[in-house]
Amino acid sequence: MNKLLLIAPLLALVLSGCPSTPIKEAPVEDRKSDVTTVKVGDATVTGLPLELTDSKSVLSKRIIYFDLDKYDIKDEYKELVAAHAKFLVANRPFKMLIQGHTDERGSREYNLSLGQKRAEAVKRNLILLGAKEEQVEAVSFGKEKPAAEGHNEAAWAQNRRAHMLYKSPAGSGEF
Amino acid sequence: MKKLIYALCFFSFLSASAAQAQLLTIEIAGTGANRIPVAVADFGGDPALARTLVNVVRSDLEISGQFKLIPNDATMTESSAVDFREFKERGADAVVAGSLVASTQNNLEARYRLYDINKRAVLSGAAYVATAGQLRLAGHRIADDVYEKLTGERGVFSTRIAYVTKSNGRFQLQIADADGQNAQAALVSKEPIISPVWSPDGSRIAYVSFENKKPILYLHTLASGQRTTLANFKGSNSAPAWSPDGHRLAIVLTKDGHSQVYGINADGSGLQRLSNSSGIDTEPRYSPDGAHIYFTSDRGGSPQIYRMSANGGDVQRITFEGSYNVTPRPSPDGKSLAFISRRDGNFQLAVMDLANRQVTVLTDSHKDESPSFAPNGRMILIATEIGGRGVLSSVSIDGKIKQRLSIASGDVREPAWGPFAK
Incomplete structure (x- = not known):
């Protein structure tokens, strides 16, 4: 504050004829400019029975593809969904997470809701075939995790899909 | 108050070393039709630090697309005499002048005044206390004030x-x-x-x-x-x-x-x-x-x-x-x-x-x-x-x-x- 008192008369001299605005002192500290970095890791996949992971088993097939703007299970995937429903019925302590996906066009959040519709369609089918509500969770990744990175119909068709992930009774598995 | 300033500086120093963010570069792709001509003088004080400060002010005003910077490389402090006629001849509607001076032990004071060339008047002025690490923020604050005084809207350079x-x-x-x-x-x-x-x-x-x-x-x-x-x-x-x-x-x-x-x-x-x-x-x-x-x-x-x-x-x-x-x-x-x-x-x-x-x-x-x-x-x-x-x-x-x-x-x-x- 002392400095201000000192410079004020000087300025008054220099700026003769000018209405002098006093200089106000303010610290530049009132913004919290520090940001702490947080890192989050990813889980490893272990502990599922061979029946679910062996490439010879139908249950190792976990992806269902959808048509453009469509959210129902195509006939060609009904058998696969039925096989997974059968496994869930026979193995009640197992849980499944269904992740729905969309192609890259449009709003991220709206696509999240559209991917949800695909995951819910798979979930409804599984429940109709005997899986229990508490065994199955439907979620969406929207357009965030494309399987194919291209920007054409071939890539988009690869991306309109739902993934089925399993977790064993011990809590290990794919999610 | 001073203790708070020191504490915050310390934390920003710590996190700056931990950060590994990628540099974002900015490119101007279009400007406003009626840009306000402003001259930002070189500030007095430590030349390197003053340049950092002034560059932030100039870049903020330029990037906003609402100002046309009148080239000015003469040093002018907040207490220098202003040659209003000369600035008017060079087409400036406003001039920013100032200096960076040592304040307390680790702090600097960024002082400036904003002049209206046509009215031959001081529009604004302030002194911001900052560490060397906060110079950019002080520059944004000055640019915010200049922006507000000249456009009538609050500036967002310090957001x-x-x-x-x-x-x-x-x-x-x-x-x-x-x-x-x-x-x-x-x-x-x-x-x-x-x-x-x-x-x-x-x-x-x-x-x-x-x-x-x-x-x-x-x-x-x-x-x-x-x-x-x-x-x-x-x-x-x-x-x-x-x-x-x-x-x-x-x-x-x-x-x-x-x-x-x-x-x-x-x-x-x-x-x-x-x-x-x-x-x-x-x-x-x-x-x-x-x-x-x-x-x-x-x-x-x-x-x-x-x-x-x-x-x-x-x-x-x-x-x-x-x-x-x-x-x-x-x-x-x-x-x-x-x-x-x-x-x-x-x-x-x-x-x-x-x-x-x-x-x-x-x-x-x-x-x-x-x-x-x-x-x-x-x-x-x-x-x-x-x-x-x-x-x-x-x-x-x-x-x-x-x-x-x-x-x-x-x-x-x-x-x-x-x-x-x-």
Whole structure:
């Protein structure tokens, strides 16, 4: 504050004829400019029975593809969904997470809701075939995790899909 | 007060060394028609530090697209005599002069005065106390004041932006100054991060992270890195929006089988369903007065923007033109609404004047997303795509001024412009 008192008369001299605005002192500290970095890791996949992971088993097939703007299970995937429903019925302590996906066009959040519709369609089918509500969770990744990175119909068709992930009774598995 | 300054400087030093954010570069793609001619003199004091300070002021004013910088390399302090006639001859309407002087032990004082050349008057002046590490912020503060005195609107140079980068399979939530400098990573993840939104006080960010194989909502305190789970209900948890008072958030949950809008307290209590349709309701945003929530819904057959009361109910359709209007973002004064509109297969930024419902498309790009208003309502930050890469673009509300922000390699997306510093 002392400095201000000192410079004020000087300025008054220099700026003769000018209405002098006093200089106000303010610290530049009132913004919290520090940001702490947080890192989050990813889980490893272990502990599922061979029946679910062996490439010879139908249950190792976990992806269902959808048509453009469509959210129902195509006939060609009904058998696969039925096989997974059968496994869930026979193995009640197992849980499944269904992740729905969309192609890259449009709003991220709206696509999240559209991917949800695909995951819910798979979930409804599984429940109709005997899986229990508490065994199955439907979620969406929207357009965030494309399987194919291209920007054409071939890539988009690869991306309109739902993934089925399993977790064993011990809590290990794919999610 | 001084102790507080020192403490904050210490922390910013610590986190600066920990940060590994990628540099965001800015490029001016268009300027306003009537730019105000301003001369920013070289400031007195330590030449290197003064140059850093002055460069920030000049760059801020230049980047804003609203000023034309009159070249000026003469040193002029806040107490130098001003040759008004000479500046007038050189076409300047205003002149900034100042100096950087040692104040207390570790602090500098950035002093300046802003002169109106035509009126031969002092318009403004101040002295900001800063450490060498805070010089850029002091420069932004000076530029904010110059901007406000000359345009009549508050400047946003000292505000911050948040955005997500995707590079080498890693996602980072980054916080940077409004000019893209000083970027620091708040969150680093192998899984996507979307929909960041600033708390009204600027201390926290709510976002969706997929780090646990599903979309979960987190609240993240920037200074400490402390995270709390805002919502992790069965199904997807997404699309957060703060109420203007910062107590509540509108969010989207699928626990009842499809995306619907809910309200929740910032501490995770008080969940209440707000929207009620058999289709998709998502992307909620409070009006600035807190009375309404704008949202996207496909209840009419195609995604369109609707508005309901903040407690749910009283639903009104807002957009009618076209078959895809999404991501509503009301302006800070509540008078207009930015959103993304699909036209001939292209996703473009549009603004609606809410008084007469007139819509103006502001861009000619093809993949615009996630608009976010500057807190003074003058610019809108969007994510878009250029040459197959995700970049940020800020567009003035008349569409004339455009700037582009990109990183050297990788995508930038999901911008969120922070609030004014309190």
